[in-house]
Amino acid sequence: MSEATSQAQSPPEDVIDGEEVPTELDTVNNSGGFSVIRPEKLSLLYPSVNLHGHDVGVVQANHPAPSKRLLYYFEIYVKNVGAKVGKLIVMDIMAIGDDGRLYRGHAKGEAFGPTYTTGDTVGGGINYSAQEFFFTKNGAVVGTVFKEVKGPLFPTVAVHSQNEEVTVNFGKDPFVFDIKAYEEEQRAKDHSKLDNISIQQDASYRIVRCYLQHYGYEDTLKLFNIAAQTNLSPASDDRLNDQYSTYALNERRNLLQLIRSGKIDDTFSMLGQLYPHVVQDGTSAICFLLHCQKFIELVRDAKLEDAILYGRTEFQKFKNLSGVDELVKDCAALLAYGDPSKSSVGYLLQDSQGELVADAVNAAILHTNSRVKDARLCMHSSLERLIRQVTACYLEKSSLEWDQGEAFQLRRMVESGKKG
Amino acid sequence: MPLFLVVIWKLSKIYNMAAKKLITRADWEKKLNDVKVGKEDMNKLVMNFLVTEGYVEVAEKFRTESGTEPDIDLATITDRMMVKKAVQEGNVEDAIEKVNDLNPEILDTNPQLFFHLQQQRLIELIRNGKVEEALEFAQEELAPRGEENQSFLEELERTVALLAFEDVANSPVGDLLDMSQRFKTASEVNAAILTSQSHEKDPKLPSLLKILVMVQNQLGEKAIYPRINDFSTAALEDGTI
Numbered sequence: 278m279s280e281a282t283s284q285a286q287s288p289p290e291d292v293i294d295g296e297e298v299p300t301e302l303d304t305v306n307n308s309g310g311f312s313v314i315r316p317e318k319l320s321l322l323y324p325s326v327n328l329h330g331h332d333v334g335v336v337q338a339n340h341p342a343p344s345k346r347l348l349y350y351f352e353i354y355v356k357n358v359g360a361k362v363g364k365l366i367v368m369d370i371m372a373i374g375d376d377g378r379l380y381r382g383h384a385k386g387e388a389f390g391p392t393y394t395t396g397d398t399v400g401g402g403i404n405y406s407a408q409e410f411f412f413t414k415n416g417a418v419v420g421t422v423f424k425e426v427k428g429p430l431f432p433t434v435a436v437h438s439q440n441e442e443v444t445v446n447f448g449k450d451p452f453v454f455d456i457k458a459y460e461e462e463q464r465a466k467d468h469s470k471l472d473n474i475s476i477q478q479d480a481s482y483r484i485v486r487c488y489l490q491h492y493g494y495e496d497t498l499k500l501f502n503i504a505a506q507t508n509l510s511p512a513s514d515d516r517l518n519d520q521y522s523t524y525a526l527n528e529r530r531n532l533l534q535l536i537r538s539g540k541i542d543d544t545f546s547m548l549g550q551l552y553p554h555v556v557q558d559g560t561s562a563i564c565f566l567l568h569c570q571k572f573i574e575l576v577r578d579a580k581l582e583d584a585i586l587y588g589r590t591e592f593q594k595f596k597n598l599s600g601v602d603e604l605v606k607d608c609a610a611l612l613a614y615g616d617p618s619k620s621s622v623g624y625l626l627q628d629s630q631g632e633l634v635a636d637a638v639n640a641a642i643l644h645t646n647s648r649v650k651d652a653r654l655c656m657h658s659s660l661e662r663l664i665r666q667v668t669a670c671y672l673e674k675s676s677l678e679w680d681q682g683e684a685f686q687l688r689r690m691v692e693s694g695k696k697g
Numbered sequence: 698m699p700l701f702l703v704v705i706w707k708l709s710k711i712y713n714m715a716a717k718k719l720i721t722r723a724d725w726e727k728k729l730n731d732v733k734v735g736k737e738d739m740n741k742l743v744m745n746f747l748v749t750e751g752y753v754e755v756a757e758k759f760r761t762e763s764g765t766e767p768d769i770d771l772a773t774i775t776d777r778m779m780v781k782k783a784v785q786e787g788n789v790e791d792a793i794e795k796v797n798d799l800n801p802e803i804l805d806t807n808p809q810l811f812f813h814l815q816q817q818r819l820i821e822l823i824r825n826g827k828v829e830e831a832l833e834f835a836q837e838e839l840a841p842r843g844e845e846n847q848s849f850l851e852e853l854e855r856t857v858a859l860l861a862f863e864d865v866a867n868s869p870v871g872d873l874l875d876m877s878q879r880f881k882t883a884s885e886v887n888a889a890i891l892t893s894q895s896h897e898k899d900p901k902l903p904s905l906l907k908i909l910v911m912v913q914n915q916l917g918e919k920a921i922y923p924r925i926n927d928f929s930t931a932a933l934e935d936g937t938i
Contacts, residue, residue: 471907476928481902483929485743489759497759504752537764628764632736659931660739663909665732666925666933670912673728677718677919685908687738690901691745 296345299338299432299447312336312436320444323359323436338447341429342403344681347463350402350456351432352413352446358395359441398453403430405681406463413454484660490522491658493529493639522658524646528552529639536635537628541571548638555641563641565595566634569608573625576611584612720922722935740765742902749891749900751778769896773799777890784883785876789818796886803893810889812842812849816856817882820873823859831860 291300301318313322314336321336342349393399393414400413404421411421434445446452482505489498528551535544544567548556556564568591575584588609595601607625611617618626640656657665664687671685720728744765747756753774756767776799783792793814796803804811815838822831835857843850855870862868872878888898906928913924921936 468904471904471911474907474910476903476906476910480906480928481746481900484902484931485746487929488739488743492763494759494762497755497762500755500758501747501752504755505750534762629737636736658739659929660742661734662729662931662933663905663925663928664734664739665729666931667905667909667912668732668734669725669728670909670916673720673920673922674912674916677916685912687735687742690905691738691741693897693901 291340293343294345296343297340298343299340299351300449301339301447302434302445303337303339319446319449320356320442321434321436323438323441335433335435337431337433338445341431344403344405344429344679345675345684347406347683348402348404348456348460350400350452350454350459351448352398352400352452352454353434354444354446355393355395355397355399355441356444357440357442358393358397359436359438400452400454401432402456404463405683406467411459416453416455418454418459484663487522488658488660490526491639491643492636493526493533495526495530498526524648525642529642532638532642533635536567536570536638537631539570539574539577539631541567541574544638552642552645555638555645560594560598562598563637565598565601565604566637568592568595569604570631570634572608573611573630576617577626581612717918718920720920720936722923722933725923725933737765741768742905744768746900746902748774749896749898751781751887753778769894773894777887780890781883781887784814784817784886785879787817787821787824787879789814789821789882792886796890799890800893803889807889808842808846810885812839812846812852813882813885815839815842816852817879819856820859820878823856824874828860832857 291297302314302321304314304318312335313324314320315322318339338351398415402411402413403409404411407421407423409421409423412419432445432447434443436443486498486501486505489495489501528547532544532547535541535547545556555561556567558564568587572584572588572591575581575587592605595605607622610620610622611625614620614622617623624630643656668685668687671682675682675684740759740763744756744759744763744767747759748767748769748771751774753771756771756774759765760767760771776795780792780795780799783789783795793804804814819831819835819839822834835853839849839853839856843853856873858870859865859868859873862870865871865874891898909925909928916922917924917936923933923935925931926934
């Protein structure tokens with residue numbers, strides 16, 4: 278929801294994070310005749326014509342509320358409460374139907390919460406984490422209703438007294454209610470549920486150690502082992518793990534440092550000496566990545582003629598390798614720019630590209646460990662496997678629960694808690 | 698229970714199990730492979746761990762080897778570690794001075810922490826046999842705080858009670874003389890300093906592990922799938938009914 282409020286000037290996005298979001302009132306599917314929707318499709322008016330007391334003008338939003346998030350929220354500003362002072366009725370705000378079909382007919386539903394009048398802003402929201410609806414008035418929560426949320430829900434606006442007019446805000450303008458704070462509160466509540474879970478004392482230390490071993494951060498590892506010795510209990514299975522992760526630690530460290538500093542020729546020669554079969558096949562993916570990196574380094578050093586020559590010689594060897602076209606194209610595109618780092622292919626000049634190559638070489642060497650029965654164990658550090666497991670579990674859980682709730686994002690966890 | 702009912706009950710149990718979605722190892726591994734994990738983010742997670750634990754040298758070296766920037770100034774870690782060390786070694790006055798040098802607001806805004814530091818001072822005086830000094834300190838510094846707060850008063854009384862026992866180690870208040878008491882106070886100071894520096898006081902990695910425990914259990918209610926039970930090896934184990 279917060280993403281939609283970022284710029285009041287630009288038109289509201291219909292799709293956020295791959296999900297459709299409500300942006301305006303639906304002029305096609307409405308209860309027709311009992312209400313008038315203004316041209317900008319964000320205001321609703323109940324005409325002054327004397328209609329039957331039970332006739333309600335009910336209008337839905339154009340899309341259902343997105344569900345792959347913690348909360349969804351929207352607000353209604355009561356421009357004119359009309360002849361009768363209204364009572365907030367649950368059915369006024371959300372069309373609660375498993376099929377999301379428009380609620381027609383009489384205004385049924387429990388009377389709920391305080392009344393509202395001209396000038397009030399009332400809001401309705403879905404809290405997917407707590408599985409409840411919540412309602413606000415003029416910036417304060419006035420109540421919640423527990424309801425297992427299943428299926429798409431359409432924000433719904435209803436008017437039923439003469440001259441009643443309301444304006445709806447789906448996020449184009451800032452909300453009166455502090456939705457961000459409410460979201461933070463919910464996150465904090467969810468986080469505190471973790472307090473009761475206990476994990477093995479030294480698990481974190483082992484994971485960090487395995488990580489440092491896996492990626493060849495040898496010097497860091499040495500210092501870490503000393504610093505953490507009081508916290509790491511020696512266990513018999515450590516030796517088993519170490520067999521995998523400390524395999525060729527020194528060689529890997531040296532090779533990775535070479536790649537990170539752009540010395541690709543040295544990398545090739547060292548690999549040729551120590552692990553010849555990794556680079557034996559000149560058309561392998563590893564060789565391809567290394568050659569690309571060399572190309573990138575030449576561009577970085579502004580040796581464009583050398584780069585072109587190099588590219589011409591090397592890249593054609595890989596035309597039978599699948600999936601390389603994108604990378605070759607992007608690398609070649611670097612030549613087109615005076616300042617390639619600011620271009621769309623600038624990412625190739627960043628450390629992350631070198632890291633990718635380093636990680637691939639690292640995995641290739643770990644693969645040569647004959648003691649490892651399951652080659653897959655070398656591919657990733659235990660930390661990475663854990664992160665994949667958390668992510669996959671969340672996705673699966675969400676798909677089994679009507680696609681609700683936030684996905685796990687490592688980025689968000691890493692960036693959280695930062696202030697200023 | 699009549700046989701008929703027992704059969705129904707057992708059938709319903711089997712039905713419930715059958716109601717869980719079964720995900721094979723192969724399918725699950727495919728889902729795992731589809732997950733993209735950023736190296737940069739993992740590096741940051743590790744750096745966050747090193748920094749929160751206070752391993753300054755390790756963090757510095759990691760920064761050099763991996764190019765990851767720590768999320769707080771490493772110099773502040775050294776200061777924080779010195780305070781922690783001072784408390785762990787029983788030099789509470791020294792620790793208090795250092796905390797105030799770092800940020801005078803920390804103790805001002807944290808009366809409980811301040812009380813615990815003063816309490817530790819009292820414990821150290823008693824440990825060193827300075828009975829008169831201890832009593833004077835208790836009466837002048839700690840008693841006024843105790844009047845403001847019931848739980849402070851109770852802790853004060855417990856601490857002063859140390860003086861009453863011949864064999865302190867076996868007394869009901871003997872735990873106060875343990876090193877663990879020093880470590881407890883040291884952790885409290887560590888957390889307060891981290892908070893004052895707008896840094897979360899707990900490293901994120903253990904939270905990640907707890908989240909994994911929680912989500913695996915939640916998913917386990919609806920599906921049978923391979924789990925990771927040993928976090929050190931992070932090996933997949935086939936799901937069991």
